Amino acid sequence: MNPLIRCGLAAVMSIACMLAAPAQASVVIGGTRVVYPAQDQEVTLKLNNESTSPALIQVWLDDGDERSTPDTAKAPFNVAPPMFRMDGQTSQAVRLMYTGEALPTDKESLFWVNVLEVPPKADNSSERNVLQFAFRTRIKLFFRPVGLRGDLAGTVDGLTWSLVDAPAGKGLALQVRNPGAYHVNFAQVGLKTAQGTLGDQGGGMVAPGAVAVFPLKDVMHRPAGALQAEFAVINDFGALNLLDRPLTP
Incomplete structure (x- = not known):
């Protein structure tokens, strides 16, 4: 990734973490949590852009640090695609892939999926006077080992x-x-x-x-x-x- 783009997105993400507004994200995650069975090569996360406007999306995982960025986050998973444009009224499947680092085999491990939505830049004078926010959504990912006792x-x-x-x-x-x-x-x-x-x-x-x-x-x-x-x-x-x-x- 271009370093300038990466730094810019990290800066936007940091602002999104600190600001709050009476608005809501246009891009919705298809589920409130992810369960990752250890025997699966990957799991899929579905995103839906419910607005009519495009958005730039970035996805990453962390091990519990709410202030993590894609560059600082620690989690044994790859994301494909990690960053992409979503047009309005479209869906996107994001693949989450465990990279094989050692994790406990006798209990679940918890990680967090981050979805950052950056709205499009205003292209007319009226919209330039509207305050726009980037939204970050975090949901839990439970990594479930093979043969875990009980349910x-x-x-x-x-x-x-x-x-x-x-x-x-x-x-x-x-x-x-x-x-x-x-x-x-x-x-x-x-x-x-x-x-x-x-x-x-x-x-x-x-x-x-x-x-x-x-x-x-x-x-x-x-x-x-x-x-x-x-x-x-x-x-x-x-x-x-x-x-x-x-x-x-």
Whole structure:
């Protein structure tokens, strides 16, 4: 890639990371997550340009650094094509290919797919007065080794939940332990009581073999009666499954 083009795109990407606006990207990713089975040579990511205008697209993967650029990102994957023009109302298939570096074989590994959309340059005087933004979208990629023990549903069943002090020392939180080999993603987490569900502040994730803590909004003391963790799990296809589980002491 031409160094000037690369530097220019990196600069635009950095601005896109720092700015926010009440607008939305025109290019939409066909899915909320990517599952990469280790035995596959590649997986395909579909992009759709839902606007009538063209856009310049750049795609790369990183290992969790939100401020990564195509030049600084670290991930054992190649992308084809890594940069391209998308006309309005068109689709593009992007191939993601694992390059074979050693990764854990007893659990999933997490990476992130970045899609940067740069809008076209204004070509008339009225459009030149409109503020334009580049958009970067990041979605998770789960690299799934061959012969991984269990499955996602079994991992969800094996989660253990407990009520603990919030990390900031003010109020309570739900703590979840994941002894399984799969990442579990939540759209919401709350404390289910006889009076209703309390403290839901959205979702999050717990990694394989890890512990995650979800502070409960406005829950300062342990409610009376039987308590359960109530949570919505996001599956491989982006669908939600609302569940509840008893708390461990």
